[in-house]
Amino acid sequence: MIEIQSYDSSSSTYKLYLKLIDNIELSSDINSSNIELLFIKDICKRIEKSKTVLYVLKKMMILLD
Secondary structure, X not given: OEEEEXXXXXXXXXXXXXXXXXXXXXXXXXXXXXXXXXXXXXXXXXXHHOOOOEEEEEEOOOOOX
16 A cells, blocks of 8 residues: 655644655665755755645555454
8 A cells, every 4th residue: 555645835844854764764875875865854945945745655564464
């Protein structure tokens, strides 16, 4: 199952990048990981300051009994 979440300037975006990086796996290489983190922070700042909308797809695991 896939969940779609949207974030925009009216969303609760305080420290949005922390919410996002908690749910993703960054690269194992420290340099790449830092670049990815900076990119995510930049995107989140832009969302907070503009009318941009960010859609995040999240793959959900379903456990069946």
